[in-house]
Amino acid sequence: MALNTAKASSVALMNAAQGSLDKGKYVEAESYLLEVLRRDMNDAAALALMAEVAVGKRLPYEALICITSAINAAPNEMRYKERLIELGSGGIATYAHSGPAEQAIVECLKSGDMLDCTRIHALWISHLFCIPSFQNAFGLNGRKAFDPENKAHFENLPDLKPLFNPFFLLGIKHIVASNAVFEEFITHIRRHLFKDVLLEKNKFTDEERPALASALSHYAFHTDYILDCTEEEQKEIDVLQARIEGGTEIDPIKIALFACYVPLYKLKNAEHIALSLSSSPDITDVIKKQILDYSALKNVAKGITAITPIDDTTSVQVREQYEEFPYPQWKRLSQESMRQGWKSRNSKFTKTLDDRKIDILNAGCGTGQEPALLLTVFPKANILAVDLSRTSIAYAISKAGEYGLRNITFRQADILRLGMLDQKFDHISSCGVLHHMKDPVKGWKIFYDILKPGGTMMIGLYSKLARDSVLKMREIIKQRGYGSDAAEMKRFRRESQHFLEEKALLELSRWRDYYFMPMYRDLLFHVQETDYDLTEIEMILKELKLDFLGFSLRQSVLNDYTKQYPDDPDMNNLKNWHQFEEKSPQTFREMYYLWCRKPAALL
Secondary structure, eight states, X not given: OOSOTTTSOHHHHHHHHHHHHHTTOHHHHHHHHHHHHHHOTTOHXXXXXXXXXXXXXXXXXXXXXXXXXXXXXXXXOHHHHHHHHHHHTTOOOOSSOOHHHHHHHHHHHHTGGGSOGGGGHHXXXXXXXXXXXXXXXXXXXXXXXXXXXXXXXHHTOSOOXXXXXXXXXXXXXXXXXXXXXXXXXXXXXXXXXXXXXHSOOOOSOXXXXXXXXXXXXXXXXXXXXXXXOOHHHHHHHHHHHHHHHTTXXXXXXXXXXXXXXXXXXGSTTHHHHHHHTTTOTTTHHHHIIIIIHHHHHHHHXXXXXXXXOOOOHHHHHHHHHHHHSOOOOOOOOOHHHHHHHHHHHHGGXXXXXXXXXXXXXXXXXXXXXXXXXHHHHOTTOEEEEEESOHHHHHHHHHHHHHTTOTTEEEEEOXXXXXXXXXXXXXXXXXXXXXXXXXXXXXXXXXXXXXXXXXXXXXXXXXXXXTTHHHHHHHHHHHHTTOOSSHHHHHHHHHHHHHHSOHXXXXXXXXXXXXXXXXXXXXXXXXXXXXOBOHHHHHHHHHHHTOEEEEEOOOHHHHHHHHHHOTTOTTOOOHHHHHHHHHHSTTTTSSOEXXXXXXXXXXX
């Protein structure tokens, strides 16, 4: 090595390691860092850089070990926690307990809304199942999803003390786990608390009740109360609601318990409750989330400008769905990491947009995550973000204000009426929207009309092949006559366990949408949905005279396609892609994210 590691300072060694890492010389970088760590095994910067070496060497578990060690060495350093979120957000799971990893994840959870810990839900739940005290008390690792024996097991848990591990309590406050066994477990834990508070079973101490009630209320609120509820629970909660609204019940613990079943903003006297309990430490954070924040959003929604009428029957129905169930309620905007992730998938399509003052339309902006991301990628852009739902837009406005995103204008509008705008756009992004219109092609044609010549679109549509099991489930729901309100959806979730085959239940539970009421409704109970295959999309693109540019996909998928179709270097042959998808039906499980372009001049 050019650097004499024995005599070099730690600063020089770190600089040398960074230089080697930048050149892809991972073994060399590692040797410099090992020398730094030999001198100080708790050097947080060296541990964090060692994580990047592991990433370069494609060793994800080693990377996690290094970054968790960096967090524990410097628990106040937010960039290490943010990096753990990034590394753990790819669905990575653990299969053994690690005290340092547990400690580091707790440090992340302590940061609250300063981090989006929902992104490490798979890492959190897999580690929770490995904690010895948790496993010994609850035996979740040995449980099967939708097993009838689970009920008796969870009803008769002898030791509930491991619930008060900060890893669990902080976790359920900030994370919803995509795991059917855990959902059943957390539903029964809520039931244990219910019996303790209302039926005086004395399972918990005076210190334990508020901690558990507060954490559980956050979990239930984040799922939009999709957890199952027995008739006994519902009856007692209805009585409790009457007492609270009648002014005869002001016990903070009972109100916190109520918040585990029904959002507090639905109380007739919600504002009075907020004032009465504003100084109660047991329920302050619950009051803020379920009353004060909700009230603030509703006030914002009142002032949103509508730039088109919304009078199409289907548009009105879709608007009503998202007014009731807006999603996703995202927390953090990690600008650099989000920008890099988006660029890695889409940079080959953005050459005409990069580093320019451009006008972008985000049609169907929802709660604002997409326009916020677009602004991080195109910082000189002016973005018009429109949606049917005022509630969703209000959330988007609040998040944009939080991050100082001034180049986004939010408006209420119907895509079918956007042709009345006196404006043309360089780029239009509309993901997960057109397929909820009665005539998606009509909406797509409107996009074409308001797109500048040479302009681009990124469109997201559902795949028939990827959603085959969902479409079959929708047909079952239709045949059995289930409605689409919250009570009917919960009834289907409960009753389907008795008439669906295990394979179908497990397939359904693999969708993250299964664990959130708004997303569950979107998955199975949407008022309007059209699914496509690539032969149909090819015909639509030809009809609209749009040039297909390619798909936004992970590099690994693109590499597989190139191996199978080396004669299509631009990867824009839709017939090839149709064959590729038939062989790998889950390629577009989330959506077809396709890029297309309006010709600069029509011949």
